[in-house]
Amino acid sequence: MKKYNIPVEAALEVIGGKWKVVILCHLIKEKRRTGELKRLMPGITQKMLTQQLRELEEDGVILREVYNQVPPRVEYSLTKYGWSLKGILDALCAWGEQHIEKTYPEKDSVLVKPIEIK
Amino acid sequence: MKKYNIPVEAALEVIGGKWKVVILCHLIKEKRRTGELKRLMPGITQKMLTQQLRELEEDGVILREVYNQVPPRVEYSLTKYGWSLKGILDALCAWGEQHIEKTYPEKDSVLVKPIEIK
DNA sequence: TAATGTAGGCACTAAAAAGTAACAATTGGA
């Protein structure tokens, strides 16, 4: 059994890493299919996306729904347990916003223009 | 200038990684000197600790105070800006606690017994 | 007939993060 020195380490095990918080921030807004997520995160590769989604599913925070169609359609959404992360995700997003304003007061284009999704 | 796709990426740049949240969770409780932090985090190496502390200092969330003594005494604490992370840190700690309870209901010794610090 | 779109697997390589070990500096005390 995994051991932690302090409880917060258990949270980091679930949502730590480069991508998971970003994925969750997108999914908390709306249910998304794989390709949409990939377009929302221009930096991620198919491999990493799949891998991170699998781990989040494993930890019970997201749901993977496969529709039996061709071409395939897979949708990801937060589970009820995933929604218990809402407070954390909201706080992180808000802090990120104000940190950008504080750090780049001239507010040039620090944020990449979001692309068309659907 | 660094570019972000969504603002939360800016937050992850400051508190992301394996150690920073843990360090901040300790410092939010009380001011600590280097050796205390090292004992509080049995898994961290001197190098990683120093490196992470430098980066946190660089980002303005912690303060490094050097006392001119021999042997040296260095104390770390949260800056005012660092305290703006309190909501996030509290939420993460709380989520971690309940996640442990949910995941290991038999509640054996998932938490390593904390060692003596001072 | 042949290309298109979607999700994802696999083998391999590259880059980033983290760990290891040895060394420095200073001064009080054995």
Next chain:
DNA sequence: TCCAATTGTTACTTTTTAGTGCCTACATTA
């Protein structure tokens, strides 16, 4: 004289994380 205590640096190695390219499946559409 030499060691202990505290914080930190540096060079090097290992581990983890991430990226690339190529392959599958199959109904629809051109």
